Amino acid sequence: MNTLAKTFSAAALIAVSTFTMAAVKPAVSNPKTAAVNLSTADLAIDHYVAVMTAGQSAGVEQLFAADFNQKVQGSDDKTNTRSEVISFLKKQRGEQLNCKTNTTIIEESSDYMVAKVTQQFEGFTKTDLVTLVNDGETWKVTQSINSYK
Numbered sequence: 001m002n003t004l005a006k007t008f009s010a011a012a013l014i015a016v017s018t019f020t021m022a023a024v025k026p027a028v029s030n031p032k033t034a035a036v037n038l039s040t041a042d043l044a045i046d047h048y049v050a051v052m053t054a055g056q057s058a059g060v061e062q063l064f065a066a067d068f069n070q071k072v073q074g075s076d077d078k079t080n081t082r083s084e085v086i087s088f089l090k091k092q093r094g095e096q097l098n099c100k101t102n103t104t105i106i107e108e109s110s111d112y113m114v115a116k117v118t119q120q121f122e123g124f125t126k127t128d129l130v131t132l133v134n135d136g137e138t139w140k141v142t143q144s145i146n147s148y149k
Contacts, residue, residue, distance in 0.1 A: 035059060041113040044132050044139035049103055049117055052128070055095040060086055065133065065140040073147040085144075098122070110134065125149045 036059030038044045047063055050056040068082040080088075099119040106129075107114040117128040131143040 036062060038062065038138040038140070041108060041132055041134070041139050044141065045103060045105075045113065045115050045117075045130065048130060048132075048141055049101060051089055052117070053097045053099065053101050053119065055092050055097075057090055057093040060089050062138070063141055065135065065142045068140075068142055068144075070144040070146065073145065099126075113139070 036043075036047055038047060038059070044063065047056070047059065051060055051063060064082050064086065066082065068085070070080040070085050072078045072080070097119065099121045102118045102120075104116045104118070105113065106116055111134045113132045115130045115132070117130055119126040119128070125148070127147050127149070129145045130141055132139050133142050
């Protein structure tokens with residue numbers, strides 16, 4: 001009887017400690033390098049919009065493909081590299097843009113997505129055509145083409 005009581009006590013203690021450990025969220029040591037869930041195209045485009053409009057910086061390196069480039073259409077067309085865009089976005093961390101944002105999926109398959117992100121500011125509109133590809137288990141942004149009206 002004494003052995004049975006000790007066994008149940010040990011089992012209860014193990015169960016309580018397991019539930020306690022599962023309930024505690026691990027601390028993220030560096031939110032800039034925190035991994036984000038980019039397992040679907042929808043999650044990736046939503047994170048892209050959050051990075052571009054709400055100043056989120058978590059997982060920004062993870063979001064962009066190694067060959068990413070950004071083209072800006074205007075009187076002087078400009079192309080930005082992946083490192084230039086990431087550096088800019090890190091400086092904009094926490095900055096919320098004052099605009100209305102609308103995302104439209106233009107084309108989607110199991111391997112790629114093309115989305116149109118429209119940002120309506122007071123006095124002008126920015127249109128961003130974004131191409132994403134399925135890179136194994138994660139989706140990445142490979143190209144962004146911006147135009148302004």
